[in-house]
Structure formats: C-alpha cells, structure tokens
Amino acid sequence: MSPNRLEFATTGATEFVDITPRIRDEVRRTGLRNGRVHLQSLHTTLGLAVNENEPLLLRDFEGLLERLAPAGAGYEHDDFTRRFDIALDEPVNGHAHCRQLLLSAFATLMVEDGHLVLGRWQSVFAVELDGPRHRELAIQLEGEFARHGRDAAEALVEIELTRQLMVDPEPIASPMRRLLEAGGKRLRPRLVQLTSAIGPRDDPLRAAELAAAVELLHSATLVHDDYVDESTHRRGSPTVASAEGPERAIAVGDYYFAKATRLIAQIGNPGVTSAVAEALEAICASQIDDVALRGTYPGDRDSYMRVIRGKTASLFSAACASGALLSEANADVVGALRRYGELLGTAFQMADDVIDFSPSSGKTVGLDIKQRVLSLPLIYAAEDRVVGPEVRRLLAGSLGEAEVGRVTDLVTSTDALPRVREEARSLVEAALRELDAVELDGLRPALAGVARSAVDRSS
Amino acid sequence: MTVQLLEPELDRLEGLWSDGLSETYHAYLDSVRRFDPATQPKLALAAALIEVGVRLQGLGGRAAPPATLLMGDLCLARGSRLLADHAPLAVQVAFARAIESLASAAASAVQAAPARQLLHESLGATA
Numbered sequence: 260m261s262p263n264r265l266e267f268a269t270t271g272a273t274e275f276v277d278i279t280p281r282i283r284d285e286v287r288r289t290g291l292r293n294g295r296v297h298l299q300s301l302h303t304t305l306g307l308a309v310n311e312n313e314p315l316l317l318r319d320f321e322g323l324l325e326r327l328a329p330a331g332a333g334y335e336h337d338d339f340t341r342r343f344d345i346a347l348d349e350p351v352n353g354h355a356h357c358r359q360l361l362l363s364a365f366a367t368l369m370v371e372d373g374h375l376v377l378g379r380w381q382s383v384f385a386v387e388l389d390g391p392r393h394r395e396l397a398i399q400l401e402g403e404f405a406r407h408g409r410d411a412a413e414a415l416v417e418i419e420l421t422r423q424l425m426v427d428p429e430p431i432a433s434p435m436r437r438l439l440e441a442g443g444k445r446l447r448p449r450l451v452q453l454t455s456a457i458g459p460r461d462d463p464l465r466a467a468e469l470a471a472a473v474e475l476l477h478s479a480t481l482v483h484d485d486y487v488d489e490s491t492h493r494r495g496s497p498t499v500a501s502a503e504g505p506e507r508a509i510a511v512g513d514y515y516f517a518k519a520t521r522l523i524a525q526i527g528n529p530g531v532t533s534a535v536a537e538a539l540e541a542i543c544a545s546q547i548d549d550v551a552l553r554g555t556y557p558g559d560r561d562s563y564m565r566v567i568r569g570k571t572a573s574l575f576s577a578a579c580a581s582g583a584l585l586s587e588a589n590a591d592v593v594g595a596l597r598r599y600g601e602l603l604g605t606a607f608q609m610a611d612d613v614i615d616f617s618p619s620s621g622k623t624v625g626l627d628i629k630q631r632v633l634s635l636p637l638i639y640a641a642e643d644r645v646v647g648p649e650v651r652r653l654l655a656g657s658l659g660e661a662e663v664g665r666v667t668d669l670v671t672s673t674d675a676l677p678r679v680r681e682e683a684r685s686l687v688e689a690a691l692r693e694l695d696a697v698e699l700d701g702l703r704p705a706l707a708g709v710a711r712s713a714v715d716r717s718s
Numbered sequence: 719m720t721v722q723l724l725e726p727e728l729d730r731l732e733g734l735w736s737d738g739l740s741e742t743y744h745a746y747l748d749s750v751r752r753f754d755p756a757t758q759p760k761l762a763l764a765a766a767l768i769e770v771g772v773r774l775q776g777l778g779g780r781a782a783p784p785a786t787l788l789m790g791d792l793c794l795a796r797g798s799r800l801l802a803d804h805a806p807l808a809v810q811v812a813f814a815r816a817i818e819s820l821a822s823a824a825a826s827a828v829q830a831a832p833a834r835q836l837l838h839e840s841l842g843a844t845a
Contacts, residue, residue, distance in 0.1 A: 430825040483791060487784040505781035507825055513777055513794070514821035520798050521814030524807055532810070536795075536802035543792040544730060550785060 263398050266495035269390035275317045276385045283375055285398060290410045291370050294402010298366045301397055304355040304389035306362025312382040328357040355389035362386055416448045419471035431514045434499040438478055441494035447574055448474045451582040454596050457700055458586030469585055472522040473578050479515035480542055482508050488630050530584040538577035545569025549633060556654055557637040566633055567608040575604030595697045602690035603710050609683040610714040612636055613676050616667060625663040639675035646673055683714040742766040749841040760804040765837045767797035772833055778824040812843035
C-alpha cells in the first residue's frame with residue numbers, strides 16, 4: 260500500500276483539473292505494476308470525474324452544473340442568519356455543495372503492467388466547484404509493486420536520501436523531506452546512476468550516494484529559486500518559502516548546498532567534485548542573468564539559451580560526467596556524456612516550457628508567464644508577425660489572470676509550441692549522436708530512453 | 719596579492735571587492751600560510767566569498783531580497799568551486815560543515831559561532 264496526497268491550486272470558480280498525468284507519475288514513482296489506484300476528494304466542494312478532456316465539452320459540463328444547481332438560487336446553506344458558528348470568511352457556496360452531490364468524491368482506477376487503464380478519450384478530473392482554492396486529494400495505490408532492475412537502482416537513491424535526512428536537524432530536514440516526498444522526476448540521479456555503470460569501476464552504492472547528493476543539490480537550488488520567483492507551490496505542495504518564510508528557505512537551501520558538496524567531496528574523486536562545483540557556479544550565475552532579463556521580458560533566443568545552459572543544462576551535464584568519472588571511464592567517454600547531458604538538459608527545459616501551456620499537465624497553465632520566467636514559446640510568439648505586437652504589449656504591463664490567459668491563447672495560436680517541441684527533439688537526437696563515437700558498454704538504449712522520455716512527456 | 723591576480727575569480731563580483739570583500743579577504747591571509755604560495759590567495763578568497771555570501775543572504779538574520787540572495791548564492795558557489803579545485807579534502811569538508819552549522823543554527827533560531835571564526839578554524843583542518 261502506498262498512501263500519499265495530491266495537492267494543487269485551482270484558479271477559477273469552476274474548473275476541471277486534469278490530474279491524469281499526476282496519477283501516472285504516482286504509478287511510475289511507486290513502481291505499481293498491477294493493482295488499483297484509489298482517489299478520494301478531501302473537500303465537500305471538490306468532486307472527481309472521468310471523462311474527455313475537450314475544452315468545449317468541459318464548458319458543456321460547466322453549463323450543465325450551472326443549470327442543475329445555479330449559483331445564487333436561494334440555498335438555505337447560504338442563509339447565515341439561521342446557522343451557528345459561522346466563520347468570518349464563510350463563503351456563499353450552497354450551489355457548490357449541491358453540485359458536488361451530483362459528482363463523486365471517490366474514484367478507483369486500474370493499473371495493468373505498470374500502466375493506468377484508461378480508454379482512449381478518458382481523463383481523470385478533479386472538479387473544482389468553489390474556487391480558486393488550494394486542494395488536496397488522498398491517493399492510495401495497492402497491488403503488486405516492481406522492485407528489480409531500474410526500480411532497485413531508484414530505491415537505492417530513495418534510501419540514501421532518507422538516510423541522509425534522518426541525521427539532519429528537524430527544522431532543516433522536515434521542509435526538505437516534504438519537497439522530496441512531493442515527487443520530482445529524479446532525472447539527474449538517474450543519469451548519474453546510468454553513467455556510473457559505464458567505466459571499469461561500477462559501484463552501485465557509491466553511485467547512489469553521488470546520485471542522492473546531486474538530487475539534494477538540485478533541491479537546494481529549487482528552495483532558493485522558489486523564494487526568488489515568489490512561487491507558492493512546487494509539485495503541488497507549498498514551497499518552503501511560502502510555508503515557513505524566506506529566512507527558513509535560505510537556511511534550508513544553504514544547509515543542503517553545503518551538505519551535498521561535502522558528500523560529493525567525501526566520495527573522494529576530485530574530478531567529480533570539480534564537475535559538480537562548476538555546474539553549481541553556472542547555475543547561480545545564470546539565475547542572476549535570468550532575473551536581470553526579466554526587465555526586457557520575454558527576451559530573445561540567444562539570452563534564453565545562455566540562461567538555460569547555466570540554469571538547467573549544466574547540472575544535467577555534470578550529472579552525466581560525474582557518473583562516468585566515478586566509474587573511471589576514459590576521457591572520450593566522459594566528454595561525450597558531458598555533451599550529451601548538456602544537450603539533453605537544454606531539450607528538457609524547452610519541453611518544460613511547452614508543458615507550461617498544456618492544460619493536461621496537472622500544473623497551472625501560464626505560470627511561467629505570470630512569474631515572468633524565460634520561456635522559448637513565448638519568445639517565438641513575441642516575434643510572430645501577427646500576434647507578436649499584442650503579446651509584447653501585454654507582457655509590458657501588469658499580468659493578471661485575464662492578461663495571462665490572453666497571452667496563453669496567443670502563444671497557442673502560433674506555431675511556437677510545435678516549433679519548440681521540434682527543437683527539443685532535434686537536441687535529443689544531437690545528444691544521442693554524441694554517443695555514437697564512444698563505447699558505452701550496452702547502455703546507449705537506456706540513455707536514449709531517458710533522453711526521449713525527457714522531452715516526450717506531458718508533465 | 720592584488721585584485722588583478724584574483725580578477726578571473728571575481729568576474730561579476732567586482733562591486734563586492736570594494737564593498738567589504740577585499741577587507742574580508744585580507745583577514746584570512748594569515749590563516750592560509752601553511753598552504754602552497756600559489757594556493758594561498760585562492761583559499762583566502764574562498765573563505766572571504768563564503769563569509770560575504772552568507773552575510774549577503776541574511777543567513778541567521780532577516781532574509782535578503784531576491785537579487786541580493788542570488789549574489790550571495792553566487793559567492794558561496796564560487797567559494798565552493800575554489801575549494802574544490804585548490805583545497806585538501808579535509809578543508810573542503812570543514813568548510814561545508816561550517817556552512818551546515820550556520821544554516822542549522824539559523825533554522826533553529828539559536829546563536830551560532832561567528833562565521834569568521836568557523837571559517838578560520840576550517841582553514842586549519844587536517845585529515
């Protein structure tokens with residue numbers, strides 16, 4: 260049994276949040292091979308539904324709910340003069356409770372051979388009926404879990420992360436534990452583990468230590484990033500800065516920055532230590548560039564590439580190189596993997612940019628725009644001859660819900676998203692070509708698999 | 719040691735040199751005498767960057783605004799790279815433990831030893 264919570268923020272009064280990718284992530288993360296996923300709404304104005312994610316159909320559903328239980332139709336629940344213990348911020352939401360009665364608060368989905376069993380057009384929705392709010396769903400997975408091969412390698416990293424956090428002071432460890440338990444793709448540790456099996460010195464335990472340290476370092480940078488970007492949520496959970504304040508966020512980020520660099524140094528391979536230290540410096544330098552470029556938002560492609568090479572690609576590159584160095588692979592192999600990692604990291608970031616515009620990602624659409632984070636689709640849309648002037652005009656002003664929605668629609672109306680997706684795929688192919696000239700001891704298919712899944716993803 | 723010789727390490731941080739980093743750097747020179755002469759300025763600068771970095775971030779005090787935090791992060795990262803490239807393992811580990819100690823105290827709202835004292839001690843660490 261694997262219990263957890265799915266958290267997310269809604270942005271509208273009524274909203275169909277497609278949580279299918281989040282559920283798939285849970286299935287993947289837990290290694291459930293065959294069994295069931297149980298979902299339960301933890302709110303009386305949030306329902307669950309399985310149906311088609313087609314925007315016009317979703318409007319039909321919204322219309323149906325409005326007709327069956329119209330807002331402001333004189334609900335007794337809304338007559339506060341007849342109720343006791345009313346909170347000061349008690350909402351007028353009799354209609355939302357009644358609508359929830361028409362839906363379900365529960366759903367059970369089947370999993371076969373590691374895949375969620377859904378029909379071609381089926382998506383799983385959390386249906387917000389009284390938003391915008393922060394919401395929580397209970398999720399339990401039961402059945403037969405895989406624990407071999409890749410799963411065993413992933414389990415080693417998870418055990419190492421748990422082990423490291425167990426010895427840390429609770430005020431520091433607790434926020435980091437929440438961040439790590441909220442999920443994440445663990446791509447960087449996966450790359451460390453894969454590449455550490457290439458050279459003659461293949462030691463899975465040392466590789467897991469390095470992989471966990473790299474993940475801690477990445478997480479430390481996220482904790483500071485979230486404060487800088489004023490993000491309230493990450494992976495569906497409140498950020499450390501929003502939950503515990505910026506002072507705590509700075510301390511947690513610093514602690515794990517230092518601890519990760521110490522763990523890496525203690526592995527005792529100077530090449531590995533230098534590779535990761537260089538990446539960390541590149542990340543910090545590019546964060547400064549990123550914030551500086553927000554003054555000329557959305558910027559241009561050259562600036563974007565410079566920032567993401569430092570901000571994202573450098574740690575992918577270091578993860579690949581450090582794994583190979585740990586296994587004492589030869590210099591040609593290390594160099595090829597370093598280049599593979601850099602190209603893959605760049606492609607990964609581009610794919611992330613595209614996902615920001617996808618309503619089925621499980622994330623809030625347009626968050627990058629709202630936070631003025633560099634985004635390649637946005638840069639291309641701003642350069643578009645037809646919609647570019649309006650995009651630039653909107654981005655020059657303050658960005659409320661309406662403006663973000665309009666910019667999202669404008670970007671989607673151009674060829675920016677397919678163009679960026681194609682560019683990301685080309686980078687993945689270029690990354691794989693880097694591997695052609697070196698001997699990888701049969702690991703090329705696994706590296707190709709990681710690379711392709713990093714860009715062909717929906718969340 | 720002059721600022722020109724340290725210049726490659728100070729890229730993006732020039733402003734800080736005249737704003738306290740120079741003074742902090744000189745405060746560590748005595749503690750690095752036991753190292754190879756070519757390494758001494760690198761290690762003194764690493765210590766100075768880390769001290770200035772945590773001060774800029776507001777670690778243990780009021781949080782710095784985002785842009786200042788990022789500058790502090792860069793100081794820490796650059797100091798850490800200098801240590802990775804030039805310091806013995808025992809010194810690298812001691813520096814990391816010093817930052818862990820400062821951060822842990824900050825999160826627990828307890829008084830930590832002054833950063834300079836911890837970093838001076840770290841420069842004396844041996845295997």
